[in-house]
Amino acid sequence: MRPSLKIALIYIFIGGTWVAFSSLYLDVFMEWFQLENSNYLEAVKAVLFVIVSGLIMYGLIERSFRLEKKIRDQYLEIFETSPIPMFILDREDLKIKVCNQIAKSKFDLTDYGQDGPIISHQFNSWDSKEDEMIKAGVRVRIPGKEIEDRKGNVKQVDIYSVPFFFKESEKVMVMMVDNTRIHQILEDKERLNRDLQFQNERLKKFSFINSHNIRSPLANIIGIINLMGDGNKPDKDIVQMLKLSSERLDKEIRNMNELLQEQEMNPNMEANKNTQEAQTILFVDDDKVQHMINKRILLGVQSDLDLHFFANPMDALEWLENNCADILLLDINMPEMNGWEFLDRLKTLEKQPVVKMLSSSIDPNDEIKSQKYEMVTGFLTKPLNKDRVMELLEL
The missing domain is CATH 3.40.50.2300 (Response regulator)
Structure with missing residues (x-):
């Protein structure tokens, strides 16, 4: 049950019980106190009702505030101990007001506070439109931003912003999720895919040369040798055919050798070596x-x-x-x-x-x-x- 509804029901129950009880037994009270006019009794009843109901309301509201403070303290503890860098910013200028422990340890924010840095200044790439979106109080996700940590390493992070009220003013909660390793893995996979595609193309060429271009002149040479083995005297045409087939075979073997050395010409692999x-x-x-x-x-x-x-x-x-x-x-x-x-x-x-x-x-x-x-x-x-x-x- 919501606290506000619970307080209202308790107030209605107490008020209704008080009014009903005092009205039903009004004559009895007047006889006890020997009163001829009920106005005095009604005045006392009203004063007591206000006092009792005020005390009850105070207790219930105080309990609600204590519960709210307990919840707030728990959220602040989660904020402080979270393994994700988190910042609380002013909606108006996006200056960092508070950050958690992991943010302080990872980033150079020693001067944050009343005159602390603006969040966009922490990033190598930031668009003014992103500032406007966060200031407008819109829940946004800004992927692929680059930020330098204390060691000078560039991290790729996704930014999440959530508007909320903190200490009676409009603030923005900003969270940074470090996806550097994920981006590196994706880049490595893309590079590996490019290299595999290149290798597959080379294997296809190698297979074609081996099964067609080399096999054909080799078959001719073997056939001519078989003819010569049967005792047939080779004439000029046969010798010429043998010479052409040998030259063709030599050419294809050279092509295959060049293909095997082609790895050095792969621009992707060369780029990888250089980087x-x-x-x-x-x-x-x-x-x-x-x-x-x-x-x-x-x-x-x-x-x-x-x-x-x-x-x-x-x-x-x-x-x-x-x-x-x-x-x-x-x-x-x-x-x-x-x-x-x-x-x-x-x-x-x-x-x-x-x-x-x-x-x-x-x-x-x-x-x-x-x-x-x-x-x-x-x-x-x-x-x-x-x-x-x-x-x-x-x-």
Whole structure:
């Protein structure tokens, strides 16, 4: 039952009961109090009714406010602890008034507040029409916007805005759903489809050359050789036919060789090679045998990788203070400093690489513990293999 309806029914019940009871027993009350005029009794009855009904109304409304505050506090807790970056903006100028914890940690919003930044300034691409839609109080979804996080990485996000009232003024709730990984997967799939189509075309050409263009002169050569094997003396025409068939076969073999080398001419593959820069990978592991194994596996998959190996975690931290790495493969159990202590120190650095835990441990608690660190994106078990490396390098 709605609170407003509940309050109204209670008020009607109490008021109706009071009026009915006092009217039915009016003569009895007058006799008790020895009153000759009922006006005094009616006045007292009215005053008592107002007092009692006022107290009841106060209690019910106060209870309703407490319930509303409890619900509001629960929503604020959800807002603060949500894993999705969320912002509360002014409808008038779209300035950020409040943001949740994940938004503060991911984006550079240290100066948000009364004179904080306007939401559209956070994005690399923003249309004034989108500003107008949000200001108009329309629920909108704006897909495919680019925004830089604290580390300078460009994220592709979908924006959702919901108008609402907050602290007696019109606000807008803005949520950012990070679809960077989804967009990357889609782009990889499109690139893979283009490469597969190219390979299929090459295979069709290869199959046609093999089954028709090569087979035909080869059949002629075999037939001529069979004639010569029967004791027939080859004349000039047969020799000429043999020569032409040999030249034709040689030409088709050259065509096939060119086709096999055509992969270098694929514009899609060439573009992929040009866009993939050499990745810098850092290993922190006290086992130097693992250094040798991992080096051979990685360079066997991609020869232009920039690899750095450290047996001492302190040396790795010192290197990271002045250099950048794309991926950090980190062991857990090391004598000078374990992996967890290394991650705690890594938090203090300005630029943090993507971390993959690489350990011989199969304890599920280690993997659970690694998930508490934001920079850790995977847990790998030794030894590495080619498939894991290709997945690591996103090839």
